[in-house]
Amino acid sequence: MEEKIPASFTSLEETLSQQIHALYTSQLGHSPQKVICNLLDKSLTIVVEHPTTPPERLLIESHKNDLAEEVSWNLYKAIEPYMKAIIEAVVRVPVVDLIGTSSIDSDRTSIVAVLADKPQ
Template sequence: MTNSMPTRGQLERALSQRIQALYRNQLGHRLGNVDCQIFDEKIAIVLENAVTQPEQLLASNGKEDLVEQIHSDISEAIQPQLRELIETTVGVPVVDLLADTKLETERTGMIAVLSDSPRVRAVNGSGAKS
């Protein structure tokens, strides 16, 4: 059964791919790179190119406050699906999901706080939980 348990890297890659697919399917927006790092009971997620074209257009026309409100509303609306996606992928409940976006760099940073560390297969004696 140990062989069926994913490595930390496999979980991080699967999570990145599923987040990209969620944004593409739900928002019609293709993110740039999605980086995920699992740190025990926390996951750090960085979304590149997280600001949509309509949001970019509004921001370039001096409507930054409106863009921040729209982006916040979209993030709030998609958060339950993100929580479920993270929980399904890593097999651990999400206690809290924190997110913020910088319009200037078009990056969104997220921290998922988990109820426990995901179970992963150790690779080359890395000491990961199994």
């Protein structure tokens, strides 16, 4: 039997998606195609589709993938504290750990937030 997702979780996921999308737009000057958030117990998964900024895209097109990956990682690390603050403000639970990775091939960033407790 499939577990039903509480309506409050769905609302939190939508709010997180919107605010993380706005974060990318305001801090990186680039609007990702889509931000998907899934909250389950004490973890939050985030998938950012097409987060690649124009400078990163230029590096990729110039066959400088290593440099593009380095820039991508540094941009993620620069916005990570803002993302953590958004998550904590929306779910009202401290973030214990934030783990992120990006793939130039799929043009996605995946993030897992480990929460101190299950949101109420």
